[in-house]
Amino acid sequence: MLNAATFLHEGWGNVLIFAVFGVVFVWLNLFVIGKILLRRPNKPEQGQKGATYECGEPAIGDAWIRFDIRFYTLTLVFLVFDIEVALLFPWAAAYDVFIHGGSGGAAFVEVLLFLLVLGVGLAYVWARGDLQWTSTRPGRALPEEALKGGVVRVSEASQPEEAPR
Amino acid sequence: MTPAEALRSALPDAVEEATDAFVRVKAEKVVEAARVLREKCGAEMLHQISGVDRPPDKMEVVYHFARLKPAAFLCLKVSVPRSNPVVPTLANEWASANWGERETWDLLGIRFSGHPHPYRILLPEDWEGHPLRKDYAYPVEYHGVDCVE
Amino acid sequence: MTTIQGVRLDEGERAAPTLPRDILTEELVFNMGPQHPSTHGVLRVVLRTDGEVVREAQPLIGNLHRCCEKILESLTYVQGLPYVDRMDYLGALNMEMGLVLSVEKAAAVEVPKRAQYLRVILCEINRVISHLFAAGQFGLDMGAFTPFLYMFREREEGLTLLNEVTGGRLLYHYIRYGGVTRDVSDDWKRKCIAWCDQVAAHMDEYNNLLTYNHIFLNRTVGVAIIDRETALRYGATGPILRAAGVPRDLRKDMPYSCYEDFDFKVPVGPHDKGVVGDSWNRHRQRLLEIEESLKIIRQAITKLPAGDVSNPKVTRGWKAPEGEAYVASEAPRGEISCYFVSDGGKAPYRARMRGPSFYNISLLSETSRGLLIGDLIALMGSIDITLGECDR
């Protein structure tokens, strides 16, 4: 039951203090000192200040393009293993509890099982070649055997090297 | 085989004037002449393209080819009327002619027919006039920045 | 055909989708523009990439066009010389040689032997300094900052050496038609030989630091190969051509200014690592050329003949008689030559200067297809361009 005593005892007091300090510090620096006292120059729209910087040139082409599919598969693979590591942290933190409880070995095997399952996913993606995120040879994103099979891979389709000019 | 003999034997009607330093060729035969220099005289690299403005009526394009073994420079000259200076392009066979001819067009106003990319190369696209001509008037102002103090 | 500010970019993939499934992914078009750490000056490259692989690179030059040829036609002979220095501000003395040799041949001006030897000594010091800068800059492009500092230590001493004789650190106006402006003292000769020994001693230090550095090897070996045929087709000369296996060095093939008196080797073609014509070979080529130049400097200093250093006939208002000439000489970045035409007037009628970087850059668009962007930087760093002589 939350009341003043338990609030402070469980350490939420510290969290409150730090939160308040953080907010005040930022507000103080950005607005009070910067804007009012030290008169930070504020000229947002002078000439082409807002234009995107492209080495001194007016920006040609736009960044919001439908880029290659291989980047998408790569980010998915990264996401999976990122979460895997995130899940390992609590296990590692609580591992000594298992050891004292006598079932340290079982906990270890479970984690190995968990890693194995994800390892299979990695092996599949690796074999399929999607980790090869730059084309091995100009114009070819995949090793030769992937093409022989006549199956048009998504990433290979996006680089029609022989497309008629 | 010296360029003069090679060109006289291969293209008898094209050669207008031939000394030991250079060979003057008709404008429309310059591509064949370059090919003869490559095959017979061993010219392996187009070293330099220079345009020369000879007012009041002539303009010259001077090609220097480099021969590696034994090292020498073979000179080919083409003279065109100043009113309508057009020379067929060498850019399709000699890649170094691509930029050389663009610069000659940019600074001297000699057009190269059949050039894949006939834009100005050194000066901005909307620059008027060709500076290396003898009668070039210096610009007063360009895009708001005045050229003379 | 999309043309962006006069730049023609192939539009293969925007054509009708020829893919079995309608997956049309676009490509990123952007500028590696005039203000960029790795373009060595104001070169603008329009890039079309699909994220990492360069589909097409179109170099656009002209940002530093300083009207050198028009000025040479407007000023008198001696007044026009400083402008040629500013073409390749890293190898300024070799640029002066380019113009001076053509004019001397056309006007049949004879140059005393001592002046020719002095020209050789100072041009070779200038070449060593320029190659040190180029090698260090290439290391900087590949991410190694320390070798740049080490090489600059020798470069600064070389600059002070040149400063003592010519009066300028970077741009010298030292060579005149018919000779040079100032003689060298014995003390300077001793210092010059000491400097040569110092650079020679540090060469293996540079090699351990940069040339045989494992990361540098991975970044440059077999990357951005310019083969013999492409180099010749595009007119690329100098270290690029020699690294591609062509033994072409004007100091040996068409000797000028007493180069035939010195014996030195021309390093050519595939060096001990990498494929012929790749970025590593071009880098190694420059370091080997430094060692050769040091040999030339030592021989030239020991064999320096006596005599005056300039031709008295050439005064301030000197005019070249009618005639024309075309003489090429070996600058650090390639072959510089001047097609000089004179009509006897107070100024050259036409002085067409050939900047080697102008032709070295033109092969960028063909050799950069299919490279990664990091390898494109290796290509541009290894062909070592200065925009002053490219745009003139």
Next chain:
Amino acid sequence: MTEATRPGRPSYMPPPERFDPEVEQTILLTKAEWLVDWSRKSALWPLGFGLACCAIEMISTAMTKFDISRFGAEVFRATPRQADVMIVAGTVTHKMAPRVQRLWDQMADPKWVIAMGACTVGGGPYFKYGYHVVKGVDKVVPVDIYLPGCPPRPEALLEAIMRLQELVEARSKRLNGKDPGYTPPEKGSRQAKKDGLSPVEPWETAKAHKFDDAKKKTEEDEAKAKAAAAAAKKAAAPAAGAEGASGAPAAPKPERPARPPKPPETPEGGA
């Protein structure tokens, strides 16, 4: 040697930033502001922006022998967003001028410019016959420090940076009118307009950003000229008709010129 009498001090100060009117009335802690300026002066990050020969001397200055890092300026930033000083090192040509202008706009305030080399100060060796060279970079960006030399020695660039540090440090004192060495220019002079101390007419600001709207303006002028010609033709036709009837009416008044005439150029104060 007090601040005001130090030899070689520029007779006028560079343009201060223009401040928001509502900030003007608040009390000023000059001590705090001086502290920020004092710290800002020792961390002037130059924009890595070498054009020609002077860039090589700028690199030599950044190297170990002349060591620009003694002044905290060895961090050459590649993007203008993180740079404080734009050292324009090399010849600015007409093709490069809009890019220099754009880079200057894209730099974050407060920002300064060192015009390094004779070409940027006033066209240098290319003044007379250089048709493609801008005669001085101050036609493109407002310059703080002019550094002559072709190329200037690294020591000269270091002195330019020291001189700029004095200007940066004196910024707060100058703005509050407490800087003895700074005499504010008289009202309405070109220098006052550059300093932002007196109002600037619209066509004068247009001079600074001409590159992109130059084309737009020429099209507008042509359109107006066409309209004026059409109007004149229409007015002339009826006038000719009515000519005989009631004597010659006055010729139709010519169309007012599109742009108000520019006031005569006042002499440049002090520069």
